Amino acid sequence: MTALAALLLRDTRLAVRVGGGALMGVLFFLLVVTMVPFGVGPDLKLLARIGPAILWIGALLATLLGLDRLLAADHDDGSLDLILMGHAPLELAVAAKALAHWLTTGLPLVIAAPLFGIFLNIDGSAIGIVALTLLVGTPALTFIGLIGAALAVALERGGLLLPVLVLPLTVPVLIFGIAAGDAAILNAAPFGAPFLILIALTLTSVVIGPVAAAAVLRHGLD
Amino acid sequence: MEWIALANPSRFLALAERLLPWLAAATALAFAAGLYAAFFVAPEDYQQGATVRIMFIHVPGAWLGMLGWAIMSVAALGTLVWRHPLADVALKTAAPIGAAFTFVCLVTGALWGRPMWGTYWVWDARLTSVLVLFLMYLGLIALWRAIEDRARAARAAAVLTLVGAVNLPIIKFSVDWWSTLHQPASVFRVGGSTIHPAILAPLLVMALAFTLLFATLYVSAMRNEILRRRVRTLRLLQVQTVQGA
Amino acid sequence: MNLGPYAAFILAAYSLTTAVVVALILWVLLDYRVQRKLLADLEARGVTRRSEPPR
Numbered sequence: 001m002t003a004l005a006a007l008l009l010r011d012t013r014l015a016v017r018v019g020g021g022a023l024m025g026v027l028f029f030l031l032v033v034t035m036v037p038f039g040v041g042p043d044l045k046l047l048a049r050i051g052p053a054i055l056w057i058g059a060l061l062a063t064l065l066g067l068d069r070l071l072a073a074d075h076d077d078g079s080l081d082l083i084l085m086g087h088a089p090l091e092l093a094v095a096a097k098a099l100a101h102w103l104t105t106g107l108p109l110v111i112a113a114p115l116f117g118i119f120l121n122i123d124g125s126a127i128g129i130v131a132l133t134l135l136v137g138t139p140a141l142t143f144i145g146l147i148g149a150a151l152a153v154a155l156e157r158g159g160l161l162l163p164v165l166v167l168p169l170t171v172p173v174l175i176f177g178i179a180a181g182d183a184a185i186l187n188a189a190p191f192g193a194p195f196l197i198l199i200a201l202t203l204t205s206v207v208i209g210p211v212a213a214a215a216v217l218r219h220g221l222d
Numbered sequence: 223m224e225w226i227a228l229a230n231p232s233r234f235l236a237l238a239e240r241l242l243p244w245l246a247a248a249t250a251l252a253f254a255a256g257l258y259a260a261f262f263v264a265p266e267d268y269q270q271g272a273t274v275r276i277m278f279i280h281v282p283g284a285w286l287g288m289l290g291w292a293i294m295s296v297a298a299l300g301t302l303v304w305r306h307p308l309a310d311v312a313l314k315t316a317a318p319i320g321a322a323f324t325f326v327c328l329v330t331g332a333l334w335g336r337p338m339w340g341t342y343w344v345w346d347a348r349l350t351s352v353l354v355l356f357l358m359y360l361g362l363i364a365l366w367r368a369i370e371d372r373a374r375a376a377r378a379a380a381v382l383t384l385v386g387a388v389n390l391p392i393i394k395f396s397v398d399w400w401s402t403l404h405q406p407a408s409v410f411r412v413g414g415s416t417i418h419p420a421i422l423a424p425l426l427v428m429a430l431a432f433t434l435l436f437a438t439l440y441v442s443a444m445r446n447e448i449l450r451r452r453v454r455t456l457r458l459l460q461v462q463t464v465q466g467a
Numbered sequence: 468m469n470l471g472p473y474a475a476f477i478l479a480a481y482s483l484t485t486a487v488v489v490a491l492i493l494w495v496l497l498d499y500r501v502q503r504k505l506l507a508d509l510e511a512r513g514v515t516r517r518s519e520p521p522r
Contacts, residue, residue: 023364024364027357027360027361027364030357031357034353034354034357037345037350038400042344042345042346042350042401044341044344044345047345118332118342118343119343121341121343266471271471271472271473272469272470272471272473272474272477273471273473273476273477275470275477276476276477276480276481279480279481279484280480283484318494319491322487322490322491323487325487326483326484326487329480329483330480330483330484333476333477333479333480333483334476334480336476337472337473337476435488439491439492439495442495442496442499443495443498445499446495446498446499446502449499449502449503449506450498450502452502452506453502453505453506453509456506456509456514457509457514459514460509460512460514463514
């Protein structure tokens with residue numbers, strides 16, 4: 001168990017130290033949120049209506065861009081081989097890495113979201129609910145992204161392969177996350193149903209992500 | 223004194239040592255006068271009431287944000303064209319200070335806008351261009367931290383700074399155009415008339431105070447950066463002597 | 468001194484600005500201390516720059 005804790009701690013420290021990982025994600029998130037009004041116009045009512053969607057898509061893209069820090073760096077300097085040969089089960093090891101990644105990349109996005117919601121004129125209480133959906137849903141994005149990261153490492157392809165692989169898998173998370181946020185804003189549909197499904201998706205991805213990623217790494221790197 | 227005399231870091235340090243106490247004292251005095259004027263001399267605006275007092279930080283914040291980039295642009299020229307030794311230092315240290323004041327401008331603007339116009343933020347030309355300026359500052363700071371080699375980082379940052387300087391009026395112009403292309407859904411009434419002298423005077427004093435603050439912080443930060451580079455050089459020397467021995 | 472119905476906003480604006488300014492001042496002061504200390508340590512170990520006379 002201490003090996004996993006050590007791995008978690010190491011990844012967290014590295015992410016915070018490289019003086020960019022965490023905050024770059026937030027900066028990119030802010031950039032996406034800024035770009036959308038340039039596209040759809042400054043109409044505040046429209047922005048408030050699509051606000052949850054913009055925040056969710058921004059968080060998704062920011063998470064996606066940070067995914068290459070998850071496994072590729074370790075693959076490049078050989079640490080991944082060490083992890084593969086280590087005592088700890090590979091599934092748990094990559095899960096620990098994904099958790100560290102979410103803590104340093106996903107969680108800052110969740111914290112920044114209410115602030116950026118102000119730019120999009122989202123209502124006060126609605127901002128809190130959207131942030132809650134992000135809190136519950138961003139781990140799913142990271143753990144699903146873990147699969148794509150593993151594939152990119154195993155196939156030794158960079159570029160847009162990772163996003164292309166990961167985005168379709170994240171569609172359900174996006175749909176239910178935004179639905180929950182919209183339900184709160186428009187009061188048109190109940191909030192509970194999509195929110196519970198979102199939780200279920202996250203819990204499922206926390207299990208399937210590491211298992212699939214470990215399988216890919218084992219077969220791919222042999 | 224010729225500018226070239228400042229090219230020697232030791233001379234700059236000596237100058238900074240003598241200048242800083244005066245700058246700091248002047249800053250404190252100016253703020254004392256400015257804050258007094260802002261709260262006890264300036265009258266309440268007939269439309270905005272007491273919230274007009276936010277203007278006394280908001281406007282200097284905007285001014286300093288832009289001044290920061292202007293100073294960086296001059297420093298960038300120094301790095302790329304004249305290779306002035308202190309240009310790198312001047313370029314690097316202005317960024318966080320300029321970014322901080324741009325941040326102050328954005329947030330105080332939002333806090334002023336909420337009681338005045340009912341919203342914290344609106345995507346109009348001026349606000350959007352200041353936000354873009356802030357994002358450019360952050361990008362520049364990220365660039366400094368991304369490149370290991372000091373000299374290469376300085377050159378890359380210098381290029382980006384100059385591109386940004388050229389781009390700022392373009393952004394302002396295009397955002398102006400964009401903002402009038404898409405008419406906003408609601409119409410905003412800008413509170414207050416043209417600036418009354420009773421409000422203008424405190425504003426100018428506060429602007430002076432903030433500028434002196436910028437100068438104090440800037441000179442101090444440059445001094446720190448020069449010392450940091452000395453430490454680095456000494457450490458490298460130390461390693462070399464150990465290896466050579 | 469009456470700051471009107473929106474006093475909270477005025478106070479928030481001034482407090483935040485003060486916080487940012489204080490943070491900047493602290494950053495500059497602490498960095499100065501750190502660099503001075505590092506230089507003192509190095510000097511104590513006898514590492515000097517070429518332009519300074521050897522000890």
